[in-house]
Amino acid sequence: MLDQSYYDKADEIIACHTREEHSLIPIIQDIQTAFRYLPPELLTYVAKEIGITEAKAFSVASFYENFSFEPKGKYVIKVCDGTACHVRKSVPILERILSELGLSGEQRTTPDMLFTVETVSCLGACGLAPVVTVNDEVHPSMTPAAATELLKKLREEAANEN
Template identity: 65%
Template sequence: MLNQEEIKKLDNILAAHDYSKTSVIAIMQEVQKEYRYLPEDALCYIAKELKISEAKVYSVATFYENFSLEPKGKYVIKICDGTACHVRKSVPILEEFRKTLGLSETKVTTDDMIFTVETVSCLGACGLAPVCTINDVVYPTMTPDKASDLIKKLKEEAANEN
């Protein structure tokens, strides 16, 4: 159930897009930026306010790979496993991120909601392979050691914010 503060946030996002049905993707992008995923209650509210079916909203949310219906961590780490990255050893980098964070193929987000680790087919930075992104910042020519150092740095950053 949405609280008053959440409804106000959603209303502001909807108003910024003039409650336009044609802006449903942009609206959902902003909602996901706010929550780091698309909460079910928010999707239902969007559907109601835009006067479109919940099924339509869910079909958009599930069609586009960048949308998530599951909560994600503060830091979303995407490891490229496209051809260029794979042949330049992206798998050991993925394994290092998972080992360091206690994650697996099925458990992709840490319990403290700080880190999410995902693989992607291609990040479009083949010349920098192997590559990963953290919240859309590109980290080129990664190695398992660089991955481990990066996690240490991000953990310190997260600890200092609290």
């Protein structure tokens, strides 16, 4: 069961849009921005609130890779593996990040909910290749060593916040 505060936030977001079928995507985008993921319960809730069926809402939300039903870490690290980044050796960067975080296979979020690692096909910043973004902040011309350094910095930042 999701905490009531989630539903309150959803209500707040829905109030910024019209209660119509075509508001579905903007609403769930805002929800994903607020919680860094799209809680399935909220998708069902939004569907009901704007008068569409749950199956239809799921059809839309599952179509787009961008929507995630799984909770994501505090830092979402996107490693670009588009053509330009790939030829400039993005794979070793990804491997370094995954091994530093102890992630492998299907598991892409650290158990402490600090990091989520994703690969993307192109961030549109090919001139800066290879590129990594952390919560939409761009880190250009990365190397495995720079990635280790970056993770260290992020960990410190998180520790200081606590």
